[in-house]
Amino acid sequence: MSRIVALEVSDVRFPTSRELDGSDAMNPDPDYSAAYLVLRTDEGPDGHGFVFTIGRGNDVQCAAIELLAPHVVGRDVEKLCADLGGLSRELVSDSQLRWLGPEKGVMHMAVGAVVNAAWDLAAKRAGMPVWRLLASLTPEQIVELVDWRYLTDALTPDEALEILRAAEPGRSERLQRLEREGYPGYTTSPGWLGYDDAKLARLATEAVAEGFDLIKLKVGAALDDDVRRLGVARAAVGPDVRIAIDANQRFDVDTAIPWLRRLREFNPWWIEEPTSPDDVLGHAAIRNAVAPMRVATGEHVQNRVMFKQLLQAGAIDILQIDATRVGGVNENVAILLLAAKFGVPVCPHAGGVGLCELVQHLAMFDYVAVSGALDGRAIEYVDHLHEHFSTPVRIRDGRYQVPIDPGSGAEMLADSRQRFAYPAGEVWRGGS
Amino acid sequence: MSRIVALEVSDVRFPTSRELDGSDAMNPDPDYSAAYLVLRTDEGPDGHGFVFTIGRGNDVQCAAIELLAPHVVGRDVEKLCADLGGLSRELVSDSQLRWLGPEKGVMHMAVGAVVNAAWDLAAKRAGMPVWRLLASLTPEQIVELVDWRYLTDALTPDEALEILRAAEPGRSERLQRLEREGYPGYTTSPGWLGYDDAKLARLATEAVAEGFDLIKLKVGAALDDDVRRLGVARAAVGPDVRIAIDANQRFDVDTAIPWLRRLREFNPWWIEEPTSPDDVLGHAAIRNAVAPMRVATGEHVQNRVMFKQLLQAGAIDILQIDATRVGGVNENVAILLLAAKFGVPVCPHAGGVGLCELVQHLAMFDYVAVSGALDGRAIEYVDHLHEHFSTPVRIRDGRYQVPIDPGSGAEMLADSRQRFAYPAGEVWRGGS
Numbered sequence: 001m002s003r004i005v006a007l008e009v010s011d012v013r014f015p016t017s018r019e020l021d022g023s024d025a026m027n028p029d030p031d032y033s034a035a036y037l038v039l040r041t042d043e044g045p046d047g048h049g050f051v052f053t054i055g056r057g058n059d060v061q062c063a064a065i066e067l068l069a070p071h072v073v074g075r076d077v078e079k080l081c082a083d084l085g086g087l088s089r090e091l092v093s094d095s096q097l098r099w100l101g102p103e104k105g106v107m108h109m110a111v112g113a114v115v116n117a118a119w120d121l122a123a124k125r126a127g128m129p130v131w132r133l134l135a136s137l138t139p140e141q142i143v144e145l146v147d148w149r150y151l152t153d154a155l156t157p158d159e160a161l162e163i164l165r166a167a168e169p170g171r172s173e174r175l176q177r178l179e180r181e182g183y184p185g186y187t188t189s190p191g192w193l194g195y196d197d198a199k200l201a202r203l204a205t206e207a208v209a210e211g212f213d214l215i216k217l218k219v220g221a222a223l224d225d226d227v228r229r230l231g232v233a234r235a236a237v238g239p240d241v242r243i244a245i246d247a248n249q250r251f252d253v254d255t256a257i258p259w260l261r262r263l264r265e266f267n268p269w270w271i272e273e274p275t276s277p278d279d280v281l282g283h284a285a286i287r288n289a290v291a292p293m294r295v296a297t298g299e300h301v302q303n304r305v306m307f308k309q310l311l312q313a314g315a316i317d318i319l320q321i322d323a324t325r326v327g328g329v330n331e332n333v334a335i336l337l338l339a340a341k342f343g344v345p346v347c348p349h350a351g352g353v354g355l356c357e358l359v360q361h362l363a364m365f366d367y368v369a370v371s372g373a374l375d376g377r378a379i380e381y382v383d384h385l386h387e388h389f390s391t392p393v394r395i396r397d398g399r400y401q402v403p404i405d406p407g408s409g410a411e412m413l414a415d416s417r418q419r420f421a422y423p424a425g426e427v428w429r430g431g432s
Numbered sequence: 433m434s435r436i437v438a439l440e441v442s443d444v445r446f447p448t449s450r451e452l453d454g455s456d457a458m459n460p461d462p463d464y465s466a467a468y469l470v471l472r473t474d475e476g477p478d479g480h481g482f483v484f485t486i487g488r489g490n491d492v493q494c495a496a497i498e499l500l501a502p503h504v505v506g507r508d509v510e511k512l513c514a515d516l517g518g519l520s521r522e523l524v525s526d527s528q529l530r531w532l533g534p535e536k537g538v539m540h541m542a543v544g545a546v547v548n549a550a551w552d553l554a555a556k557r558a559g560m561p562v563w564r565l566l567a568s569l570t571p572e573q574i575v576e577l578v579d580w581r582y583l584t585d586a587l588t589p590d591e592a593l594e595i596l597r598a599a600e601p602g603r604s605e606r607l608q609r610l611e612r613e614g615y616p617g618y619t620t621s622p623g624w625l626g627y628d629d630a631k632l633a634r635l636a637t638e639a640v641a642e643g644f645d646l647i648k649l650k651v652g653a654a655l656d657d658d659v660r661r662l663g664v665a666r667a668a669v670g671p672d673v674r675i676a677i678d679a680n681q682r683f684d685v686d687t688a689i690p691w692l693r694r695l696r697e698f699n700p701w702w703i704e705e706p707t708s709p710d711d712v713l714g715h716a717a718i719r720n721a722v723a724p725m726r727v728a729t730g731e732h733v734q735n736r737v738m739f740k741q742l743l744q745a746g747a748i749d750i751l752q753i754d755a756t757r758v759g760g761v762n763e764n765v766a767i768l769l770l771a772a773k774f775g776v777p778v779c780p781h782a783g784g785v786g787l788c789e790l791v792q793h794l795a796m797f798d799y800v801a802v803s804g805a806l807d808g809r810a811i812e813y814v815d816h817l818h819e820h821f822s823t824p825v826r827i828r829d830g831r832y833q834v835p836i837d838p839g840s841g842a843e844m845l846a847d848s849r850q851r852f853a854y855p856a857g858e859v860w861r862g863g864s
């Protein structure tokens with residue numbers, strides 16, 4: 001019998017601010033970081049997980065993860081892995097810790113990291129990547145993963161079962177198609193605000209050459225710059241490649257509307273995060289005013305209750321899940337089910353460090369077992385920091401190739417965790 | 433010239449779970465705690481502030497507060513106190529730390545505690561209690577306190593100026609009335625779920641004898657118990673004393689509606705937190721279905737963007753601010769202005785440890801300078817732990833008497849901070 005013998009946490013930070021990779025209108029100087037944990041077992045594989053942050057505060061995020069150790073250390077691994085829905089509900093329901101959210105921010109992301117580490121462990125024990133483990137579950141088992149609290153006015157367990165049963169017949173066909181063709185990706189690599197026009201044009205051209213038919217540009221700092229940069233990008237890629245834009249929460253509702261109408265001439269595929277991720281009604285107002293431009297959000301949306309409302313209010317055309325913002329795989333399964341109910345396509349947020357590695361599993365599970373659809377869907381791709389992971393994503397012709405190694409993709413190379421450890425790792429000891 | 437020389441943090445916890453004080457349907461065993469900070473100056477008074485939590489995780493909340501030290505340590509006290517709006521906006525805008533919310537949960541509460549400590553400092557230097565300092569500001573100065581980002585579709589600075597100017601003529605009259613008569617309070621002391629019927633009846637009767645005409649009962653664990661307990665309370669206080677009920681987020685929308693309709697026979701004054709604090713649309717649906725029962729929420733509402741939507745959606749009859757959940761005095765000023773714009777009365781959440789001491793200042797400022805109204809308003813009162821504060825609240829005939837000492841009310845006695853320090857204080861060394 002295997003037990004969890006420790007929850008080990010480490011603060012890992014990459015000095016990305018030195019190069020302005022990842023700069024946008026709200027985040028000028030991020031140091032991509034992971035509040036990283038290992039569920040150490042006494043026998044068999046360990047489970048890895050993390051929260052993505054952008055630098056300062058990664059230590060506090062680590063401390064929040066450590067608070068959850070009493071819930072997992074000492075537990076029987078087999079039983080834990082057999083009831084990941086129960087684990088997820090237990091962690092969210094620790095009433096003293098729940099007060100620090102509830103179900104949002106540092107404490108909720110900590111829950112998500114532990115839940116994700118448990119999924120990594122379960123998938124490694126099953127000898128499967130997480131997407132395939134998820135896609136092997138029955139509709140009843142999938143429904144059991146979800147914490148239904150606060151969801152039932154929009155989606156009941158019975159409705160979820162119907163959705164999942166309706167998708168059952170085509171599962172194996174879609175799985176084979178995924179293995180053959182991969183899952184569509186799109187790239188944000190050309191579009192960071194810190195890049196000059198020449199670099200933007202060069203990277204946009206390269207992205208198309210690599211097979212991407214959707215790229216994304218950061219906007220929202222200055223309207224004239226946005227007009228110019230969208231012009232540069234459009235000239236570089238031609239009329240047929242889709243260009244999404246991302247304001248990273250920069251606007252008030254009444255600022256967003258004229259600004260985005262001005263940018264409509266470039267035919268943006270979607271506008272992402274036009275305002276506060278908390279503003280359901282604001283997103284709905286913007287969507288009404290800038291149609292037919294699509295509205296997308298989700299990377300900072302705190303939990304399933306907010307996603308539920310974004311869908312109920314008709315506030316978004318595209319739902320962007322994030323692997324480490326909410327309470328882990330289980331809450332993301334709930335969100336995928338909500339999106340399917342409302343017929344809204346999911347285009348996962350990724351990038352950062354390790355987010356591509358994690359979130360691809362959710363998108364692929366969605367295709368095989370939930371929505372059954374690929375149209376209008378794509379997973380964000382940014383070509384940063386993949387070399388630090390033991391099973392990095394594989395992109396071919398602008399498409400994510402299916403993960404084949406067991407686990408969730410979260411495992412970072414031990415050597416990287418050591419070199420980029422903050423503040424003691426060699427990268428940081430030299431000064432920054 | 434005085435400077436801030438240190439931001440000192442301490443983890444203070446009261447073992448309230450030993451007595452079941454504070455037990456409700458979601459929080460069965462809270463240990464009321466304060467993540468406490470002192471802005472230490474080299475000359476003149478210091479500034480005190482805290483975040484209220486219910487136990488585990490108070491250490492993480494302390495660590496989050498410490499992250500903000502670089503923003504304040506070394507600063508000129510006079511300049512800092514002269515631009516508290518600027519301080520508030522600076523703390524919220526630290527982009528790396530903002531990622532951990534944004535503007536919600538542990539990191540946002542940390543911002544609020546530092547902002548509140550700066551208000552304590554400013555008020556002590558001015559020789560005034562915070563409510564009076566706020567009420568001495570011009571409409572222009574009050575508008576300058578607010579971070580307007582994400583608010584302007586519901587309330588513009590110009591509209592806020594109009595509201596504040598309209599309230600100017602009566603300020604001194606209302607201030608004098610407050611000094612004479614105090615501000616209405618209501619009490620939750622009788623109604624904790626952990627108390628038996630006899631204790632509930634006794635405490636309810638005592639509350640009325642003490643002058644309260646509004647009491648509150650916890651509900652939501654079991655419908656039969658709620659019916660019985662409401663019957664006991666109604667019998668104890670008679671038909672004229674108002675009884676509010678509080679479900680502490682226990683229900684789904686579709687569970688709440690029949691449950692609350694069943695309780696309407698007892699004529700509850702309001703239902704508080706019927707569901708997730710994040711569920712704007714859910715509150716609106718419940719309010720429509722249980723009218724004329726009033727719907728109240730706010731103690732767990734994370735920021736001004738959520739309050740804006742609760743008001744825009746017509747989701748609440750009563751708005752409950754909390755002194756340490758949002759980004760401090762400044763964000764609460766924004767919320768008071770929003771409530772005034774939408775004509776919704778504010779009944780502050782209090783209790784916990786020190787929340788009564790803090791939040792009374794905001795309610796009194798609202799009466800003097802913002803809404804100008806007392807009708808339908810009352811500040812929650814719980815008779816716990818006041819003895820640990822250097823300027824405890826004074827209640828007479830069920831009314832809060834105006835604070836007269838300089839500061840915000842946050843300062844806890846040094847002896848209490850030492851005895852209840854976690855885990856080293858004498859109260860905790862004894863075990864449990």
